[in-house]
Amino acid sequence: MRKTAWFVVLGLIAFLYAASSIPGLRVLPVLRQLFHVSAGFDAFYAWLAQWIATKIPLNFSELVYMDQVMQDFLVYVRKNPVIIEFFLRKVAHVFVFFIVTLSLFFLLYQYIHNAALALLLSFVGGFVLAALDEFRQSFVPDRVASTVDVFVDMIGVSLAVILIIFSLLITSSGRQRYFQKTISAKKL
Numbered sequence: 001m002r003k004t005a006w007f008v009v010l011g012l013i014a015f016l017y018a019a020s021s022i023p024g025l026r027v028l029p030v031l032r033q034l035f036h037v038s039a040g041f042d043a044f045y046a047w048l049a050q051w052i053a054t055k056i057p058l059n060f061s062e063l064v065y066m067d068q069v070m071q072d073f074l075v076y077v078r079k080n081p082v083i084i085e086f087f088l089r090k091v092a093h094v095f096v097f098f099i100v101t102l103s104l105f106f107l108l109y110q111y112i113h114n115a116a117l118a119l120l121l122s123f124v125g126g127f128v129l130a131a132l133d134e135f136r137q138s139f140v141p142d143r144v145a146s147t148v149d150v151f152v153d154m155i156g157v158s159l160a161v162i163l164i165i166f167s168l169l170i171t172s173s174g175r176q177r178y179f180q181k182t183i184s185a186k187k188l
Contacts (some may be wrong), residue, residue: 012103016100097154
């Protein structure tokens with residue numbers, strides 16, 4: 001299990017290094033390629049949507065306004081694709097550092113059996129990786145280091161920490177002790 005945890009963490013760090021090394025990385029050209037590949041699935045998705053619609057006995061007429069908002073949004077985005085580029089980049093930052101922090105925690109928890117300490121070190125490790133990643137980007141052509149991106153990365157780190165804390169709370173022996181005390185108190 002430790003080897004797998006090391007492999008995942010080092011693989012994620014290598015992915016960060018590689019992604020940060022691409023000069024002038026843009027998301028939209030990659031998405032255009034994926035769009036061309038996925039265009040063949042349109043018929044299947046249309047059939048699936050129609051099949052699901054026949055199985056759900058709901059009135060969708062109230063969603064007409066949502067359709068209009070979506071159409072207006074799509075018109076705006078087509079005129080300003082930089083907004084989608086910005087949004088996708090920030091979502092990618094959050095997602096990658098969420099996964100990095102989870103992976104760091106699982107790696108550290110293999111060695112440090114104190115969950116709170118492993119969680120603290122995962123948080124600090126996520127921050128250090130975010131800062132180093134942005135610093136490294138300052139040396140790549142057409143890339144800049146951004147403290148805003150470090151803060152966006154920390155959103156992903158913080159979400160991972162919250163998920164880990166929640167997971168530890170709902171699976172802890174303290175929860176079992178609490179329920180045993182309330183059950184024994186009810187018997188009296």
